[in-house]
Amino acid sequence: MKAPNDLKQLFLKYLENDMTQEEFDAFMDLINERPEGLAQLIDSHGIDPTELGKRKDFQQRPSPEFSNRLLETIATPKRNPKAMWRPYFAIAATLIVLVAIGLGLFMAPEANTVNTQEVVAGKNEPGKENIVLKQADSQLKLVAENGTLQIFDANGKVSGQQTGNTLSYTQEMGAPEEKLAFNELTVPYGKTFDLQLSDGSHVKLNAGTTLKYPIRFLKDHPRQVYLEGEAYFEVAHDPKHPFTVHVNDKEVRVLGTAFNVSNFAEDGTTNTVLVSGSVALSNTDATGPDTLLKPGQKGAWHHVDQALVVEAVDIDLYTAWTKNQMILKKTAFGAIRKKLERKHNVTIENRYGLLDVQVYTVTFGDESIEEILEAFMEDIPFDYQRNENHIIITATTQQNTLPM
Secondary structure, three states, X not given: OOOOOOHHHHHHHHHOOOOOHHHHHHHHHHHHHOHHHHHHHHHHXXXXXXXXXXXXXXXXXXXXXXXXXXXXXXXXXXXXXXXXXXXHHHHHHHHOXXXXXXXXXXXXXXXXXXXXXXXXXXXXXXXXXXXXXXXXXXXXXXXXXXXEEEEEOOOOOEEXXXXXXXXXXXXXXXXXXXXXXXXXXXEOOOOOEEEXXXXXXXXXXXXXXXXXXXXXXXXXXXXXEXXXXXXXXXXXXXXXXXXXXXXXXXXXXXXXXXXEEEEOHHHOEEEEXXXXXXXXXXXXXXXXXXXXXXXXXXXXXXXXXXXXXXXEXXXXXXXXXXXXXXXXXXXXXXXXXXXXXXXXXXXXXEOOHHHHOOEEEEEEOXXXXXXHXXXXXXXXXXXXXXEOOEEEEEOOOOOOOOOO
16 A cells, blocks of 8 residues: 655654554655655644654654755745744754654764754854754754763764763773864753763753863863853862863862852853862962862952952852752842843843842742743832743833832
8 A cells, every 4th residue: 555645644643653664654755855844743733842752663764864954944944934943943953863762763973963053153142942062073963952862973983872951971081192072062041951071070051051071081181171151060089180170261170079160241250169079269361379169168250350259158049050940149130130031041121220220039940931020020010021032121101210
């Protein structure tokens, strides 16, 4: 019996796990010919793209050109770009591993390589929704949340494995004569992601963060990574190979410890908060002894005058984000806005100037951005409008000044 050639009919059979091998072959052929058609079907049926990788095992995958063709279609949408951008990217991240994940197979190393600049332009700006891995050969890969992916080195050897929301690298040290090869992982606004380095160290990356790190560390060489944004480190103890986090022209050096480093431009400081163990802080552009931190202390470099201030702090204020919480004490709304933007993948434009200088002590968890704004409105009434990822706050018509 000849397989049907109607994409919608085959798509419904696929969802019902009721396809013959011949029908599956026809389905894959149609996907290759019309990837935008499949994306529209997923959108019109209200299906969560991340669930597609959980379909039954058909023991086959799309042709190698499938992922690139789909991404090209997404980059040049035929319909309203604003309407299609978000679902297409969510679909792309899943379809790249559509069969490979669900079937226990893995794509070829280049199968979900990204060739479009749109994916990473403004990589840490609101509205960007993909976790992106830049490999040592400059190829870009989309990392699907809670997905499965294998990472290969230049020799075609598996060097890393993604399981769920964690990317783990093979725990081995390279030979001293090897050349260091760095990967770079970028986490957009609205997401966090976990990374296990080749030495066993664990790193949790906050929203709006990029970490550059070696695929594997080398024997007789120090362990060094480069951070933009915020990350929580649990460093594997290895006295022979000190671990250094480079943040602009600053260095945080450790042997084995847990600490948080944040470096967002709007904060005006680079903060290192020590949870356990010990770290040494140094400025690569200045001479003088290192500054040692004790557990419970924060070292803050001020960007303007380069002064380093060490003080005892409440660790929970700086590590709550690793538990999907936001704890703030005596913080102006203007500063809170920037943190909300990163956590919820939005921009917040405040046209009610007096609101920015109001100071709050707050704790938030899984609340939506709307629920959070409504909580602030109970203190000082204001209006807001949301258009996709952009929120505009204005004074209410009845309240143009703050109460005395």
